[in-house]
Amino acid sequence: MTISSSLNAGVSGLASNASRLSTISDNIANSSTIGYKRAETTFRALVTSPGSGSYTAGGVSVVTSRAIDQEAGLRTTSNSTDLAVRGRGFLPVTPISSLGTPLANYPLNLATTGSFRTDDEGYLVTDTGFVLMGWPAAADGSIPDFARDTGDGLRPVQINVNQATGEPTTEVSLGLNLPATETEFPENPLTGPLEPFVLPVEYFDNLGRSQTLSMEFLPSQPAAAGDPATNVWNLTIRDSASTSNADPNGNAIVGLFRVEFNNDRATGGTIDNVTAVNAYEDGTALAAADLPATLAGGPTVDWTWDTANGDLSINVGATNDVAQGIIGGPITLNIGAPEEPGKLTQYSESFSPNFVGKDGSPVGGLQNVEVDRNGFVKANFDNGLTRTVFQIPLVDMPNPNGLVPQDGQTYLPSTDSGSFFLWRAGDGATGDIVSYALEESATDVAGELTALIETQRAYSSNAKVIQTVDEMLQETTNIKR
Template identity: 50%
Template sequence: MTISSSLNASVAGLTTTAGQLATISDNIANSSTYGYKLASADFHSMVNNTGSGLYTAGGVTLSVMRLIDQSAALIATANPTDLAVRGSGFLPVTSLSAIGSGEMPMELATTGSFRLNADGYLESTSGLVLLGWPADANGDIPNYPRDTAVGLEPIQINTGQVMGEPTTAIDMIVNLPATATEFDADGTPETLTIEYYDNLGKSQTLTVTFSPTIPAADASNEWTMTITDSASAGAVVGEYVLTFDAERDNGGTLDSVTTISGGPYDPATGSFEIDVAAGPISVTIGELGASGGMTQLADEFAPSTISKDGFAAGNLTSVEVDANGNVYAFFDNGMSTKVYQVPLVGVPNPNGLFVKDGQTYTISPESGDFFLWDAADGPVGDIAAYALQASATDIATELTNLIETQRAYSSNAKVVQTVDEMLQETTNIKR
C-alpha cells in the first residue's frame, strides 16, 4: 500500500539521518585528533518500480566512507621525531606489544609523535613503533624487497652508543719564514702541534718541527721537517727535507721534497703517508710549484691550513629523520650516521583500507596490494619532521551539515506523524 510505503520510507529516512548525525558527531569529536580522516555519509535512494500505476516509496540507504586519501594541514612542533606524511603514502608502524611475539603485522599511519622509549624504540603516544630498513655498517641501505614487509624492522636506537672515528688524513699548509734560512739567521726551529684521534677515539698529538738549514753564505731555502707521534712515545714517524724555489716565477713555493724516513712524498698528490700507533695517516703539504701548498715567504711562521678528519668518542644526543626517510643518529662530537630508512607505503585505493583505532589502517582486498617506496619518490610524498598532521575536520562545514541533518530528521519525523494521522483517519471510516 502506498501509504505504508510512505511510512517505511520515512522511518528509513530517520535511520539514515541518525547515521549521518553519528558521522558528524565523530568528525566534530575528533577535530583536534592528529591524523584523523573525515567520515563521509552518502545517501542512496531505493526505487520500487511499480509500473504506471500507484507510486510506492522505496526509501533511502546510507553508506559511510572514511576519506583516508584526503590531505590535512601540518602543524609545526619542537620534536624532531614528530613525523607527518606530506602528500600521499603512509608510515609503516607496528604495535609495541607485537614486538617479540613472533608475528609483527604492519599497520599504516599518516602521522605520529615518536620518541625513544626505555628500550630505544621510536614509539608513538598510542603505542606504535616506527618500522624501517636497517643500514649496514657503512650507513648504506641494502636492496630490500619492496612488495613485502619482511625486511622492515622496529627502529631501535642504542641510546648508550658511543661513536668515534680515527684520523686518516691531515692537510697541513704552513708558511715558513724566508729569513730563517739566511746565513746570518739564528737557526731557531719552528714547532707545530696537531691533534689527531686514534682507533679508540682518544686524542693523540703529532709534533711537527721545522729546522732551517743555515748556509755559510746567502740563503739555503731548505728546511728539515720532523714529525713525532705522542702515541709512540715521541718516536719519529716521518722526516723530510723541504726545498723552496727562489726564482721569480715560482718564488716561495715547494721546489723539491726529499724523504729521509716515513712514506715517500708523491708529487702528483702533494702528500705522503706516515705510520702512527693507530695506523697510517695521509699528510698533504701541497704539490711542487703550487701556490696552495707549503710556502717560504716573508719573515713570519704562519700555519694557514691545518685540517683533519676523524672525531673523538662522542655520546648519542638526538635522532632525526629527513624528508627522504633516512634516520640519522647524532653525537655530541659532531658525528652523525645513518641507521635506518623509513619507506612510505603506497596502495592503489587508500579509501579501501581497513580502519583501526588510533588513526591506523591495514591492507584490505579493496585497497589493493602495497608497495614500499622511497619517500619523495614515485607517487608518494615526503616525510616532514618537526610536524604532525592535523585533523581533516572542518568545524564550519560539520556544523552546517549538522543543521541540514537536524532539518532532514525533523522533516522525516513530520512525515511519520502525517502518515499516522492518515492511518487514523482510515481507521475512523469504519466507525
Template identity: 50%
Template sequence: MSISSSLNAGVAGLAANATRLATISDNIANSGTYGYKRATADFESMVLNQARSAGTYSAGGVTASTSRLIDERGSLVSTTNAMDIAVSGRGFLPVATTASLDNTTGDQPLMMTTTGSFHTDADGVLRTDSGLVLLGWPANADGSISTMPRDTISGLQPVVINANQTAGDPTSVMNLGVNLPATDTDSDANGDTLPLSIEYFGNLGTSETLQVSFTPTIPASGSSNEWTMVIRDSATIDDPATAADESIMGTYTLTFDNTSVNGGTLSSVVPDASSPAYDATTGTLNLSVAEGLQNITLTIGKIGDTNGLTQLSDSFAPTSITKDGSPVGNLTAVEIDENGYIKATYDTGFIRTVYQVPLVDVPNPNGLTSLDNQTFQVSSTSGSFYLWDAGDGPTGTVEGYAREGSAVDVAQELTNLIQTQRAYSSNAKVIQTVDEMLQETTNIKR
C-alpha cells in the same frame, strides 16, 4: 503498493541520515585529535525497475555508504619535542604496537600512521603514549644505510635510542696548511728542524699525535728551496728488536717554486721508497696509522696550490690545520631530518646517523583499513605497499618538531549537522504522513 514503498523509503531515509549523523559526531568529537582523518557518508538512491509512464511509482529509498578520507592531510602544528613527527605530503610512518613486537609467532602486518609524538621508554625504544613503536632501518657504524628490501618489513626494526650511550668519531681527514721560512734554505742558515704536532683521534676514541718535522736542505751557496718532511705516529710502538724507527709513517722531499708566477708553492713532492705515494691530482697522502688499523687522508696541497704547504718569507707559521674526528662523547640530543634520518648529537659536537625512517606508500590510501590511534593497515582495496626514502618518489618529507592536526573543519561539520537534522525530520514527517494515510484507508470501511 506505492504507499507502502513510501513508508519503506522514509525508514531508509531515517537509517541513512542516522549513519551520516554518526560520521558527523565522530568528526566533531575528533576535531582536536592529531592525525585524525575525516569520515564521510555518501547517499545512493535505490530505484525499483518499472515500466515507463505506468501511472504508478514505487519508491526505492536510499542507502548510505561510509568512507574515511585518509589522503586528506591536516595542517602541521609546531611543537617543542624533537621526535614529534609528521609527514608533509604523501606517505606514512611505519609503526608497530608493543604487543605485536612481543609476538614471535610470525610476521606481523605493517601498520602506518601520518603523525606521532615519540618518546623513549625505559628500554630506549621510541614509542607513543598509546603504545605505537617507530620502525626504521638501522645505520651502519659509519652512518650509512645498507640496501634494504622495499616491499617487505623484514629490514625494519624498532628505533632504540639509549640515553647513556657514548660514541667516538675517529679522524679520517686532515688538511695541513703550513708556511715554511724561505730563509731557512739559504746557504748561511743553521739548518734547524722545525717540529709540528697534530692531534688525531683513534678508532677507540683515544687521543694520538702525528709528529711532522721539516728539515731544510742547506746548499753550499744560494738557496735550495728544499725540505725533508718526516711524519711520525705516536700510536705506533717501536720494536726493540729492530734498529728502524717504526713510528715513521713517511719521508718526503719537498721542493718549492721560486718563480714569479708560483713562487712559494710546491713544485714537487718525492716520497722515499717505503712511504705512501703523493697524489698530485688531489694533493693528498694516504697514511696508515695506529699500527695500520686506521687510515688518514692528509692534504698537503697540490702543485702550485697556495692553500697547502708554502715557503715564503722568514716565519714558520701553521696557518690552517683542520681535521675531522672527536673524542668520546655522551649523547645530548636526537633529531630527525626531512629525509627521515634520525641523527644523534653528542656533547663533543659529533653527529651520527643511527636510523633511517622510510615512508610507506600505497596506490589507494583511502582503501586502507582504519584502526585505533590513527593507524592504518594495507587491505585488498589499497594495493601493496612500498617503502620510499622520504622526499623521493611520490612521498613527501618528514617533519620533526611537528604534529599533523585533525583534518576536520568544525564549521563545515556543523553545517552538515543542521542539514542532516532537517533531512531526518523530513523523513520522519514522511513516515507520519504515510501512517495517517494508511489510517484514512482503514477508516474507509467504517
C-alpha cells in the same frame, strides 16, 4: 501496498539519518584529534519496480566511509620527532605490544602523522602506543637496498640514548714557514747535532682517542763556509699511536721526506720537490727499529708524495698487539704541490706555524635526533658529528580509501586498498616527511554543523511521513464501523 511502502520508506529514512548523525557527531568529537580523517555518509535510493498505475516506495540505504586520502593542514611543534606526511603516502608503524614477538608477526599499520617520543628502551613511540618503523642504516650511514613490495626490511626505530661516536682523522692540512737562514752555513757552527724544529699535530684514531703526529724539520746545511744554501729540509714524522718498533720515547717514524725549496725570483720559497727516503741526511740507513711495521711484522717503507695535490701519504696506528690491531690507518698530510704558495714554505728567518686543519673528531655523546624531508633519521652528537641511523619510507597503495581504520588514527591494508609499495620519501608518487609538525584533524566544524541541521530536518521530515501514514491507516480502519 502503497501506504505500507511509504511507512517503510519513512523508517529507512529515520535509520539512514541516524547513521549520518553518528558520523557527524564522530567528526565533531574528533575536531581536535591529530591525523583524524572525517567519516562520510552517502545515501542511496532503493528503487522497486512500480506496479501498473501505482508507485511503491523503496526507501533509502546508507553507506559510511572515511576520506583517508583527504589532507588536512599542518601545525608546527617544538619536537623534532613530531612527523607528518606532506602529500601522498603513509608512515609505517606497528603496535608497541608486538615488540618482543618474532619480527614476522609485526602487523604493518599506517599513519599520516604522529608525535613520537623515545620510551625507556629508546623506541620512538606515540602516546597511542604505536612504534615508528624504518630501514636501519649500515655502519657507514648508508641505507641498504631493501625490497619495496614487502615490509620485511622494516625494523622498529630505536635510538640508543647512550650511543657515542667519533670520527677518525684521515686528512691533515698544514701551513708552515721554515726559516731560510737555517739552510745557510752558520756563523757559529754547532759542535753537536742540529736540533730540529718540532710541530706536534693532534689527530684522532679509530677509537676516537687523541693521538699526536710529531713533525720534525731538520735543516740541511752546507759543508763549508761560502757554499750556497742548500734550501733542503728533512722532515721526520713520528706517531704516538704506532707502538710497533717505537723509539725510546714511544714514538715510531711513519714518514721521512727530503723537502727541496725553490730559490729563483718567480717561485722562491715554495716547494720544488719532495722525495720519500729511507736514509738519514748523512747517508746512514734507517734501522729496522725506526721503520713502521705491518701487523704481521717486518719493516716496510710506504710513504709517498703526490705531486698533483701535494699530499704526503703515511700510515699511523700500527701495533704489534694482535688483539689491538691497527688503531689508525692511512692519513694524507697536505703540505702543498710544487710552487704552491701558502702551504709549506721557506722564507726569511722565522719558524712560523700558520694553520693546521684536520678532519675527524673525538668521541661524543648523543645530543638529539632529527628527521629530514627524505625520511633520514639523523643522530646529532655533541662533538659536531651527525650519523644517519634509519630511513623512514612512505607506504603507498592504489586506493588509500580502501584501508581499514584502526584505533589511534592508523590503518591496515586490505584487498580493497590494493598492494602497497615502499617509496623513499620525496620519490615517485609520494610526498615528503615534515618534522616539527603534526597533521591536524580533517574535520570542518562549520560544515559539520551545517550538515547537522540538514540531518535534523531530514529526520523530522521522515518522522512526519510516518505520522502521516499512521493517520491514513487509521482512516482506513475507520471505514468499517
